[in-house]
Amino acid sequence: MQAAERRVDKSKTKHEPWRDPHAEAYVRFENITKRFGDFVAVNNVSLKIFKKEIFCLLGGSGCGKSTLLRMMAGFEAPSSGAIYLDGQDMADIPPYERPVNMMFQSYALFPHMTVEKNIAFGLEQEKGLSRSEIATRVTDILDIVKLGQFAARRPHQLSGGQRQRVALARALVKRPKLLLLDEPLGALDKKLREATQFELINIQESLGVTFIVVTHDQEEAMTLASRIGVMNRGEIVQIGTPTEIYEFPMTKFVADFIGSVNMFEGQLIEDLPDRARIQSDELGGTIFVDHGISSAPSATVWAAVRPEKINILRSPPADTKENCVKGVVKEIAYMGDVSIYLVKIDTGKTVRVTLPNVERLSDDERIAWDETVWLSWHASSPVIVTQ
Amino acid sequence: MKLATARMSRAAPGRLGPVWTFLFRYGPPRWTEYVLRNWSGQRLVIAVPYLWLLVFFLVPFLIVLKISFAEFSPLGRPPYEPVFQWLEEGALQIKLLIGSYVYLFNEPLYVSSWIYSVKVALISTLLCLCLGYPMAYAIARATPTYRNVFLMLVILPFWTSFLLRVYAWIGLLKTDGVINNFLLWLGIIDEPMSMLYTSFAVYIGIVYSYLPFMILPLYSNLEKHDNTLLEAASDLGAGPIKSFMRITLPLSFPGIVAGSLLVFIPAVGEYVIPSLLGRTDQLMVAKLLSDEFFLNRDWPKASAVAIAMLMLLVVPIMIFQHFQNKELQANRR
Structure with a gap:
């Protein structure tokens, strides 16, 4: 997972207020519920977001993430619950005063205004700003988003990436306490998206604004976020740093939603503080993990193993009893940096394995179609989820 | 084979223009074939209405233009001297008189009725805009079910004849009409107001008749507006009134222009409404035209009035087209 690796680099600048129990939350959602008729879009969500965070709400379409964002902006009123920003209750404040x-x-750029006018619009609504002040601030923000030469253009004369930057500049020029971004990079192609992601992080760090980003793209969330809140059916199912979400998903849904994963259903047959064993019929063997589960004995659990944490061996390993399974390679997809292997194990289940293409191998050195292989993984690799 | 060689020999002398080729290489029986073979479907589709306009608009227009330059002969039949005449010695004599046009600009009756027509049309357009904009806005913002009902109600008056609807206003506005009687009964007025045969009645008639022409283009513009633009304006700190003034109003400008022209153009030349409801001492230009034509039988003057009226309307039509193109371009984004 490239994005996960990128994130690790960024966490060198440790700013993790959520680990400090005394830290003051900047944004607080308290038991927010939103109903549209009979449909519950957001169900009892409570959330704390801290200053200078980039918080990503991640989920599939219709999971309520955008509704949550629109309630923060003031376009929708919560059916119940309260939203606080910097200690202030937002309930009676209309969007234009938040x-x-x-x-x-x-992007919602005003089509009848030039780039410059679009950006100045927000400043013109503020009292006590002189014309020259507005002009300077517009020029400054245009420099930041590198659009100085496009100031006189209309939105329809710009490319998708340029429009996206105008939208960002228009929101940032007001120097908001909190910036909400709804699928900010959705319309951009992959290369541009990656470049813009880092640009966004740089802007966020230099201006010190708090971001709430809504996205359905897990890679985007991984790259941008200080923390991710994974949403499903109107509820937040897990909140954590990208690494936590990826390496320690708490539910089947999160494990499955973020990245790809091999899920083995099984019964807990041993559960001690330092180790646990799972008998899995789906695997046709036993899974051994080097940590306790502290769940009810013989409960049904799922072991989630990431494809990149599985080794492919051409001969059986020394210990084939645990964390090992025999199978036949059915599909190979060469992706350049990695190769994906779909291996059909003896129980009929297909297991996904990714291996980095570290060396250039000749054809007969490579694992081939229909070859019998053994899959194995380390005891620390599986994540056991109970729901 | 024989045919092909014949054609080649005919086309040989010099390079002829495509029209020339068209006329000479193929005889009339083969024209249809030529058109079907060489013209695309798009051309054919456009050609039909253009042909219609050519025969029923451009040709009559040229005839009227010709008559406007003719000399009036009260006893003639038709009542004007010919403009083009073949003299015996084989020369073509063209006699163009600009007297009718000069008359238009010198005669106070004409000048005042011009000004009156434009004034009535302008004020009616403004009234339609003030009434129609909020209505169009409300319809565009209504839920789809109500929207269709409202639109239906706007179009409903068209199911009755225009003339009947204008006649109905006589019954409402006259001295012992419905409105006066009702106000007397309520005790708001002591004696009946004279409303019929005033400019007021003309405004009522025009605004009532042309309001749908204002509402419909405005509605079709406002209905396309992207609500997230208003959300964005609100998010950037603009209250509802500011958002309307800076976003909705400028974006609806093409709709305003279209609606205003659809009201203004027919209102300038309105004949029925001022004849039935309007003042008798102040004529609108269309009434003047018909009087000139039917009462005085002065075809050249009537034609000159018609041409001048058309010229007066061409300017607004061109403005209309300009904005329509602009909107088309904006939509093509």
Whole structure:
């Protein structure tokens, strides 16, 4: 997972207020519920977001993440619950008086105004700003997003990436306490998206704004976020740093939603503080992990093993009793940096394995179609989830 | 084979223009074939309405233009001297008189009715805009079910004849009409107001008749507006009124122009409404035209009025087209 690796580099600058129990939350959602008729879009969500965080709400379409964001901006009122920003209750404050700005998924640029006018619009609404002040601030932000030469253009004369930067500049120029971004990079192609992701992080760090980002793209969330809140059916199912979410998913849904994973259902046959064993019919063997589960004995659990944590061996390993399974290679997909192998194990289940292409191998050195292989993994690799 | 060689020999002398080739290489029986073979479907589709306009609009227009330059002969039949005449010695004599046009600009009756027509049309357009904009906005913002009902109600008056609807206003506005009687009964007025045969009645008639032409283009513009733009404006600190003034209003400008022209253009030349409801001492230009034509039988003057009226309307039509193109381009984004 490239994105995960990138994240590890970034965490060198340790800023993790959520680990400090005394830290003051900047944004607080308290028991927020939103209903549209009979449909519950957001169900009893409580959430704390800290200053200077980039918090990502991640989930599939219709999971309520955008509704949550729109309630923060003030476009929707929660059916119940309260939202606090910097200690202030937002309930009765209309969107145009909130110190919050939003970057819309469709960018919502005003088509009849030039780039410059679009960006100046927000400043013109503020009292006590002189014309020259507005002009300076517009020029400054245009420099930051590198759009100085496009100031006189209309939105329809810009490319998707340029429009996206105008939308960002328009939201940032107001110097909001909190910036909301709705699928900010959705419309960009992969290369541009990656470049913009880092640009966004740089801007966020230099201006010290707090970001809440809504996205369905896990890679985007992984790259941008200080923390991710994974949402499913109107509820937040897990909150954590990208590494936590990826390496220690708490439910089957999270494990499955973030990256790809091999899931083995099984019964807990041994559960001690320092180790646990799972008998899995789906695997046709035993899974051994080097940590306790502290679950009810013989409960049904799922062992999630990431494809990149599985080794492929051409001969049986010394210990074939645990964390090992025999299978036949059915598909190989060469992706350049990695190769994906789909291995059909003896129980009929297909297991996904990815291996980095470290060396250039000749054809007969490579693992081939229909070759019998043994899959094995380390005792620390599986994550055991109980729901 | 024989045919092909014949064609080649005919086409040989010099390079002829495509029209020339068209006329000479193929005889009339083969024109249809030529058109079907060489013209695309797009061309054919456009050609039909253009042909219609050519025959039923451009040709009559040229005839009227010709008559406007003719000399009036009260006893003639038709009542004007010919403009083009073949003299005996084989020369073509063209006699163009600009007297009718000069008359238009010198005669106070004409000048005042021009000004009056434009004034009535402008004020009616403004009234339609002030009434129609909020209505169009409300319809565009209504839920789809109500939207269709409202649109239906806007179009409903068209199911009755225009003339009947204008006549109905006489019954409402006259001295012992419905409105006066009702106000007397309520005790708001002591004696009936004279509303019929005033400019007020003309405004009522025009605004009532042309309001749908204002509402419909405005509606079709406002209905396309992207609500997230208003959300964005609100998010950037603009209250509802500011958002309307800076976003909705400028974006609806093409709709305003379209609606205003659809009201203004027919209102300038309105004949029925001022004849039935309007003042008798102040004519609108269309009434003047018909009087000139039917009462005085002065075809050249009537034609000159018609041409001048058309010219007066061409300018707004061109503005209309300009904005329509602009909107088309904006939509093509």
